[in-house]
Amino acid sequence: MPELPDLSAFSHNLQKKLKGKTIRNIEIHSAKKLNATHADFEKALKHQTFKKIVRDGKELYFTTKDGTVVALHLMLRGQLFVDDKEHKSAVVTITFDDDTKFTMADYQGLANIRLNPEEPDAPDALATSVTLSYFRDQLASTKATIKNFLLDQHNLRGIGNAYADEILWDARISPFSICSKIPEEQVEELYHSIRKVLEHAEKQILKSNPDIISGEVRDFMVIHNASKTESPDGAKIHQKVAGGRKTYYTDEQELFK
DNA sequence: TGGCATGTTGGCGA
DNA sequence: CTCGCCAACATGCC
Numbered sequence: 001m002p003e004l005p006d007l008s009a010f011s012h013n014l015q016k017k018l019k020g021k022t023i024r025n026i027e028i029h030s031a032k033k034l035n036a037t038h039a040d041f042e043k044a045l046k047h048q049t050f051k052k053i054v055r056d057g058k059e060l061y062f063t064t065k066d067g068t069v070v071a072l073h074l075m076l077r078g079q080l081f082v083d084d085k086e087h088k089s090a091v092v093t094i095t096f097d098d099d100t101k102f103t104m105a106d107y108q109g110l111a112n113i114r115l116n117p118e119e120p121d122a123p124d125a126l127a128t129s130v131t132l133s134y135f136r137d138q139l140a141s142t143k144a145t146i147k148n149f150l151l152d153q154h155n156l157r158g159i160g161n162a163y164a165d166e167i168l169w170d171a172r173i174s175p176f177s178i179c180s181k182i183p184e185e186q187v188e189e190l191y192h193s194i195r196k197v198l199e200h201a202e203k204q205i206l207k208s209n210p211d212i213i214s215g216e217v218r219d220f221m222v223i224h225n226a227s228k229t230e231s232p233d234g235a236k237i238h239q240k241v242a243g244g245r246k247t248y249y250t251d252e253q254e255l256f257k
Numbered sequence: 258t259g260g261c262a263t264g265t266t267g268g269c270g271a
Numbered sequence: 272c273t274c275g276c277c278a279a280c281a282t283g284c285c
Contacts, residue, residue, distance in 0.1 A: 001262075001263050001264090003263095058264075073264085073265090074264095075263080075264055075265070075280095076262080076263040076264055076265090076280085076281090077262095077263075077281080077282080077283090106281095107281065107282060107283085108263095108280060108281045108282070109280070109281075110264075110265080110280060110281085142273085142274090143273070143274070144273080144274060144275085145274090145275090148274080148275075151264090153264090153265085160263080160264075161262090161263070161264085162263090216263095226261095242275085242276090243275065243276060243277090244276070244277065244278085245262080245263075245264095246261090246262085
């Protein structure tokens, strides 16, 4: 359930906790779609040292000193732990020379690990390569609704259901607007809202949960929040199920069709 | 108590 | 080819 800002906060804290530690052992307990064998993972990681831990899209990338990359995707229910315990539903456990254990667990079994993942075709939502003109051209060439566009990881990577609603409210654009019909001025609003909402959220999360490496923080959300009935400006929040997930929006958001 | 929440994949129909 | 929608995955939470 963690989304982009949560994952950014996790990477920040994992970097503090795990950077410089040397891997004694890696155990993969269960993983449905491994892109390498257990032996490959062991060979690539044993005795290696983590140098850098970053978020990329909805994944966490752990890079070792020799350039090996381990990618973790938490999917819906993945949880991370840094401690000395065994965890139920562990997908992978990495043990370091100082006996610290890093575990990714998921009772649903969907969280996954990949070794040296291929470079994705779509840019991260916050990448500097996503310029206003790039974004404008992308929107101009699609007839999908803007919410579906933001959620589709083949366009921009990292935005999930809850933040898509927050971003669209911030830009005052209806989630059901057709991408190619959104006027220039609102496209620019949206472009800035993506950065503003996601960066603000990460700051909020780190402020209230400075050591967070798992779970999610949602209490500051103004629209995608089941405990709220009105937007900050007093408009009634509507709910509609689209594509199997709930969309929260208000009449303050203009519909372009 | 029992829906609801979440992301991704693959398949179907318009 | 493009787009929307659905099921499946499994369980903690209110």
